Amino acid sequence: xxxxxxxxxxxxxxxxxAAANSSAYWRIAGMxxxxxxxxxxEVVRASLKEPFFSKAKAREAVYMKTSKFVAGKPSxxxxxxVIPVGGVVK
Amino acid sequence: xxxxxxxxxxxxxxRDEEPSWLRFEGRRGPNGGRAREAVKPSxxxxxxxxxxxxxxxxxxxxxxxxxxxxxxxVPHNIEFDGAEVDQVQVPATSGDxxxxxxxxxxxxxxxPGVVAVTLNDKEVQKYFVxxxxxxxxxxxxxxxxxxxxxxxxxxxxxxxxKGLADYQxxxxxxxxxxxxxxxxxxxxxCGAMNSALGN
Numbered sequence: 534x535x536x537x538x539x540x541x542x543x544x545x546x547x548x549x550x551a552a553a554n555s556s557a558y559w560r561i562a563g564m565x566x567x568x569x570x571x572x573x574x575e576v577v578r579a580s581l582k583e584p585f586f587s588k589a590k591a592r593e594a595v596y597m598k599t600s601k602f603v604a605g606k607p608s609x610x611x612x613x614x615v616i617p618v619g620g621v622v623k
Numbered sequence: 624x625x626x627x628x629x630x631x632x633x634x635x636x637x638r639d640e641e642p643s644w645l646r647f648e649g650r651r652g653p654n655g656g657r658a659r660e661a662v663k664p665s666x667x668x669x670x671x672x673x674x675x676x677x678x679x680x681x682x683x684x685x686x687x688x689x690x691x692x693x694x695x696x697v698p699h700n701i702e703f704d705g706a707e708v709d710q711v712q713v714p715a716t717s718g719d720x721x722x723x724x725x726x727x728x729x730x731x732x733x734x735p736g737v738v739a740v741t742l743n744d745k746e747v748q749k750y751f752v753x754x755x756x757x758x759x760x761x762x763x764x765x766x767x768x769x770x771x772x773x774x775x776x777x778x779x780x781x782x783x784x785k786g787l788a789d790y791q792x793x794x795x796x797x798x799x800x801x802x803x804x805x806x807x808x809x810x811x812x813c814g815a816m817n818s819a820l821g822n
Binding site for chain 1: 699735751753754755770771773777778779782783786800801803804805807808809811812813816
């Protein structure tokens with residue numbers, strides 16, 4: 534299956550200039566805005582009161598199912614979790 | 624009586640050389656002469672551009688409207704959809720910003736903070752927003768898009784204080800830039816939640 538590191542945006546770095554960088558601290562550390570924004574969301578979800586906290590857990594997981602076609606037939610799908618249920622920020 | 628045939632245009636090709644589909648546009652070029660363009664008759668329509676499918680932009684009113692039209696969306700929920708409100712306060716990265724009807728069109732990036740919606744002179748609804756963007760359009764339609772927006776009442780003060788302490792400890796023990804940034808994000812958001820709860 535696919536090998537996705539939840540922190541995979543560290544691997545693909547486009548246009549990371551360290552010299553005279555006046556960007557935000559997360560950009561300098563190599564995070565994209567999406568990563569930053571989703572991490573902020575996780576921190577907020579982790580601080581909710583009880584009924585809302587459990588409902589929010591369901592929102593956190595991001596996964597994909599891949600199914601390779603071999604000789605014209607789909608093989609059983611492989612589920613890859615991009616962001617596990619507990620979130621990445623731990 | 625015999626009339627002379629029309630005088631041939633300058634640079635006109637001879638009849639047998641000119642392809643049958645070649646037509647002359649007759650527009651005057653920049654130097655006043657005639658510009659010739661070959662236009663092949665086409666069996667296809669001209670391609671449509673995206674603007675052909677768009678609704679026309681809303682009219683910008685001459686005087687600011689009485690109320691702001693607010694659209695406040697998160698990916699999993701619609702908090703406000705076309706609601707008429709008096710004012711919205713938005714926590715932008717460049718500082719807190721109040722939006723009244725007639726505000727100059729703006730796009731701002733929001734930091735973790737509180738969006739306060741003033742519904743009608745008395746009711747103020749506060750939402751803690753994790754981050755996102757706010758757009759104010761020329762016709763006083765305000766769009767606020769966030770990843771997480773929770774009413775401040777749904778935040779757990781104990782969990783916030785514990786989270787703040789945890790992330791501060793993680794910052795001290797961070798091994799590389801990425802972990803340091805993750806801890807800083809936690810501190811930033813928990814600190815903002817703390818202030819939102821009044822601590």
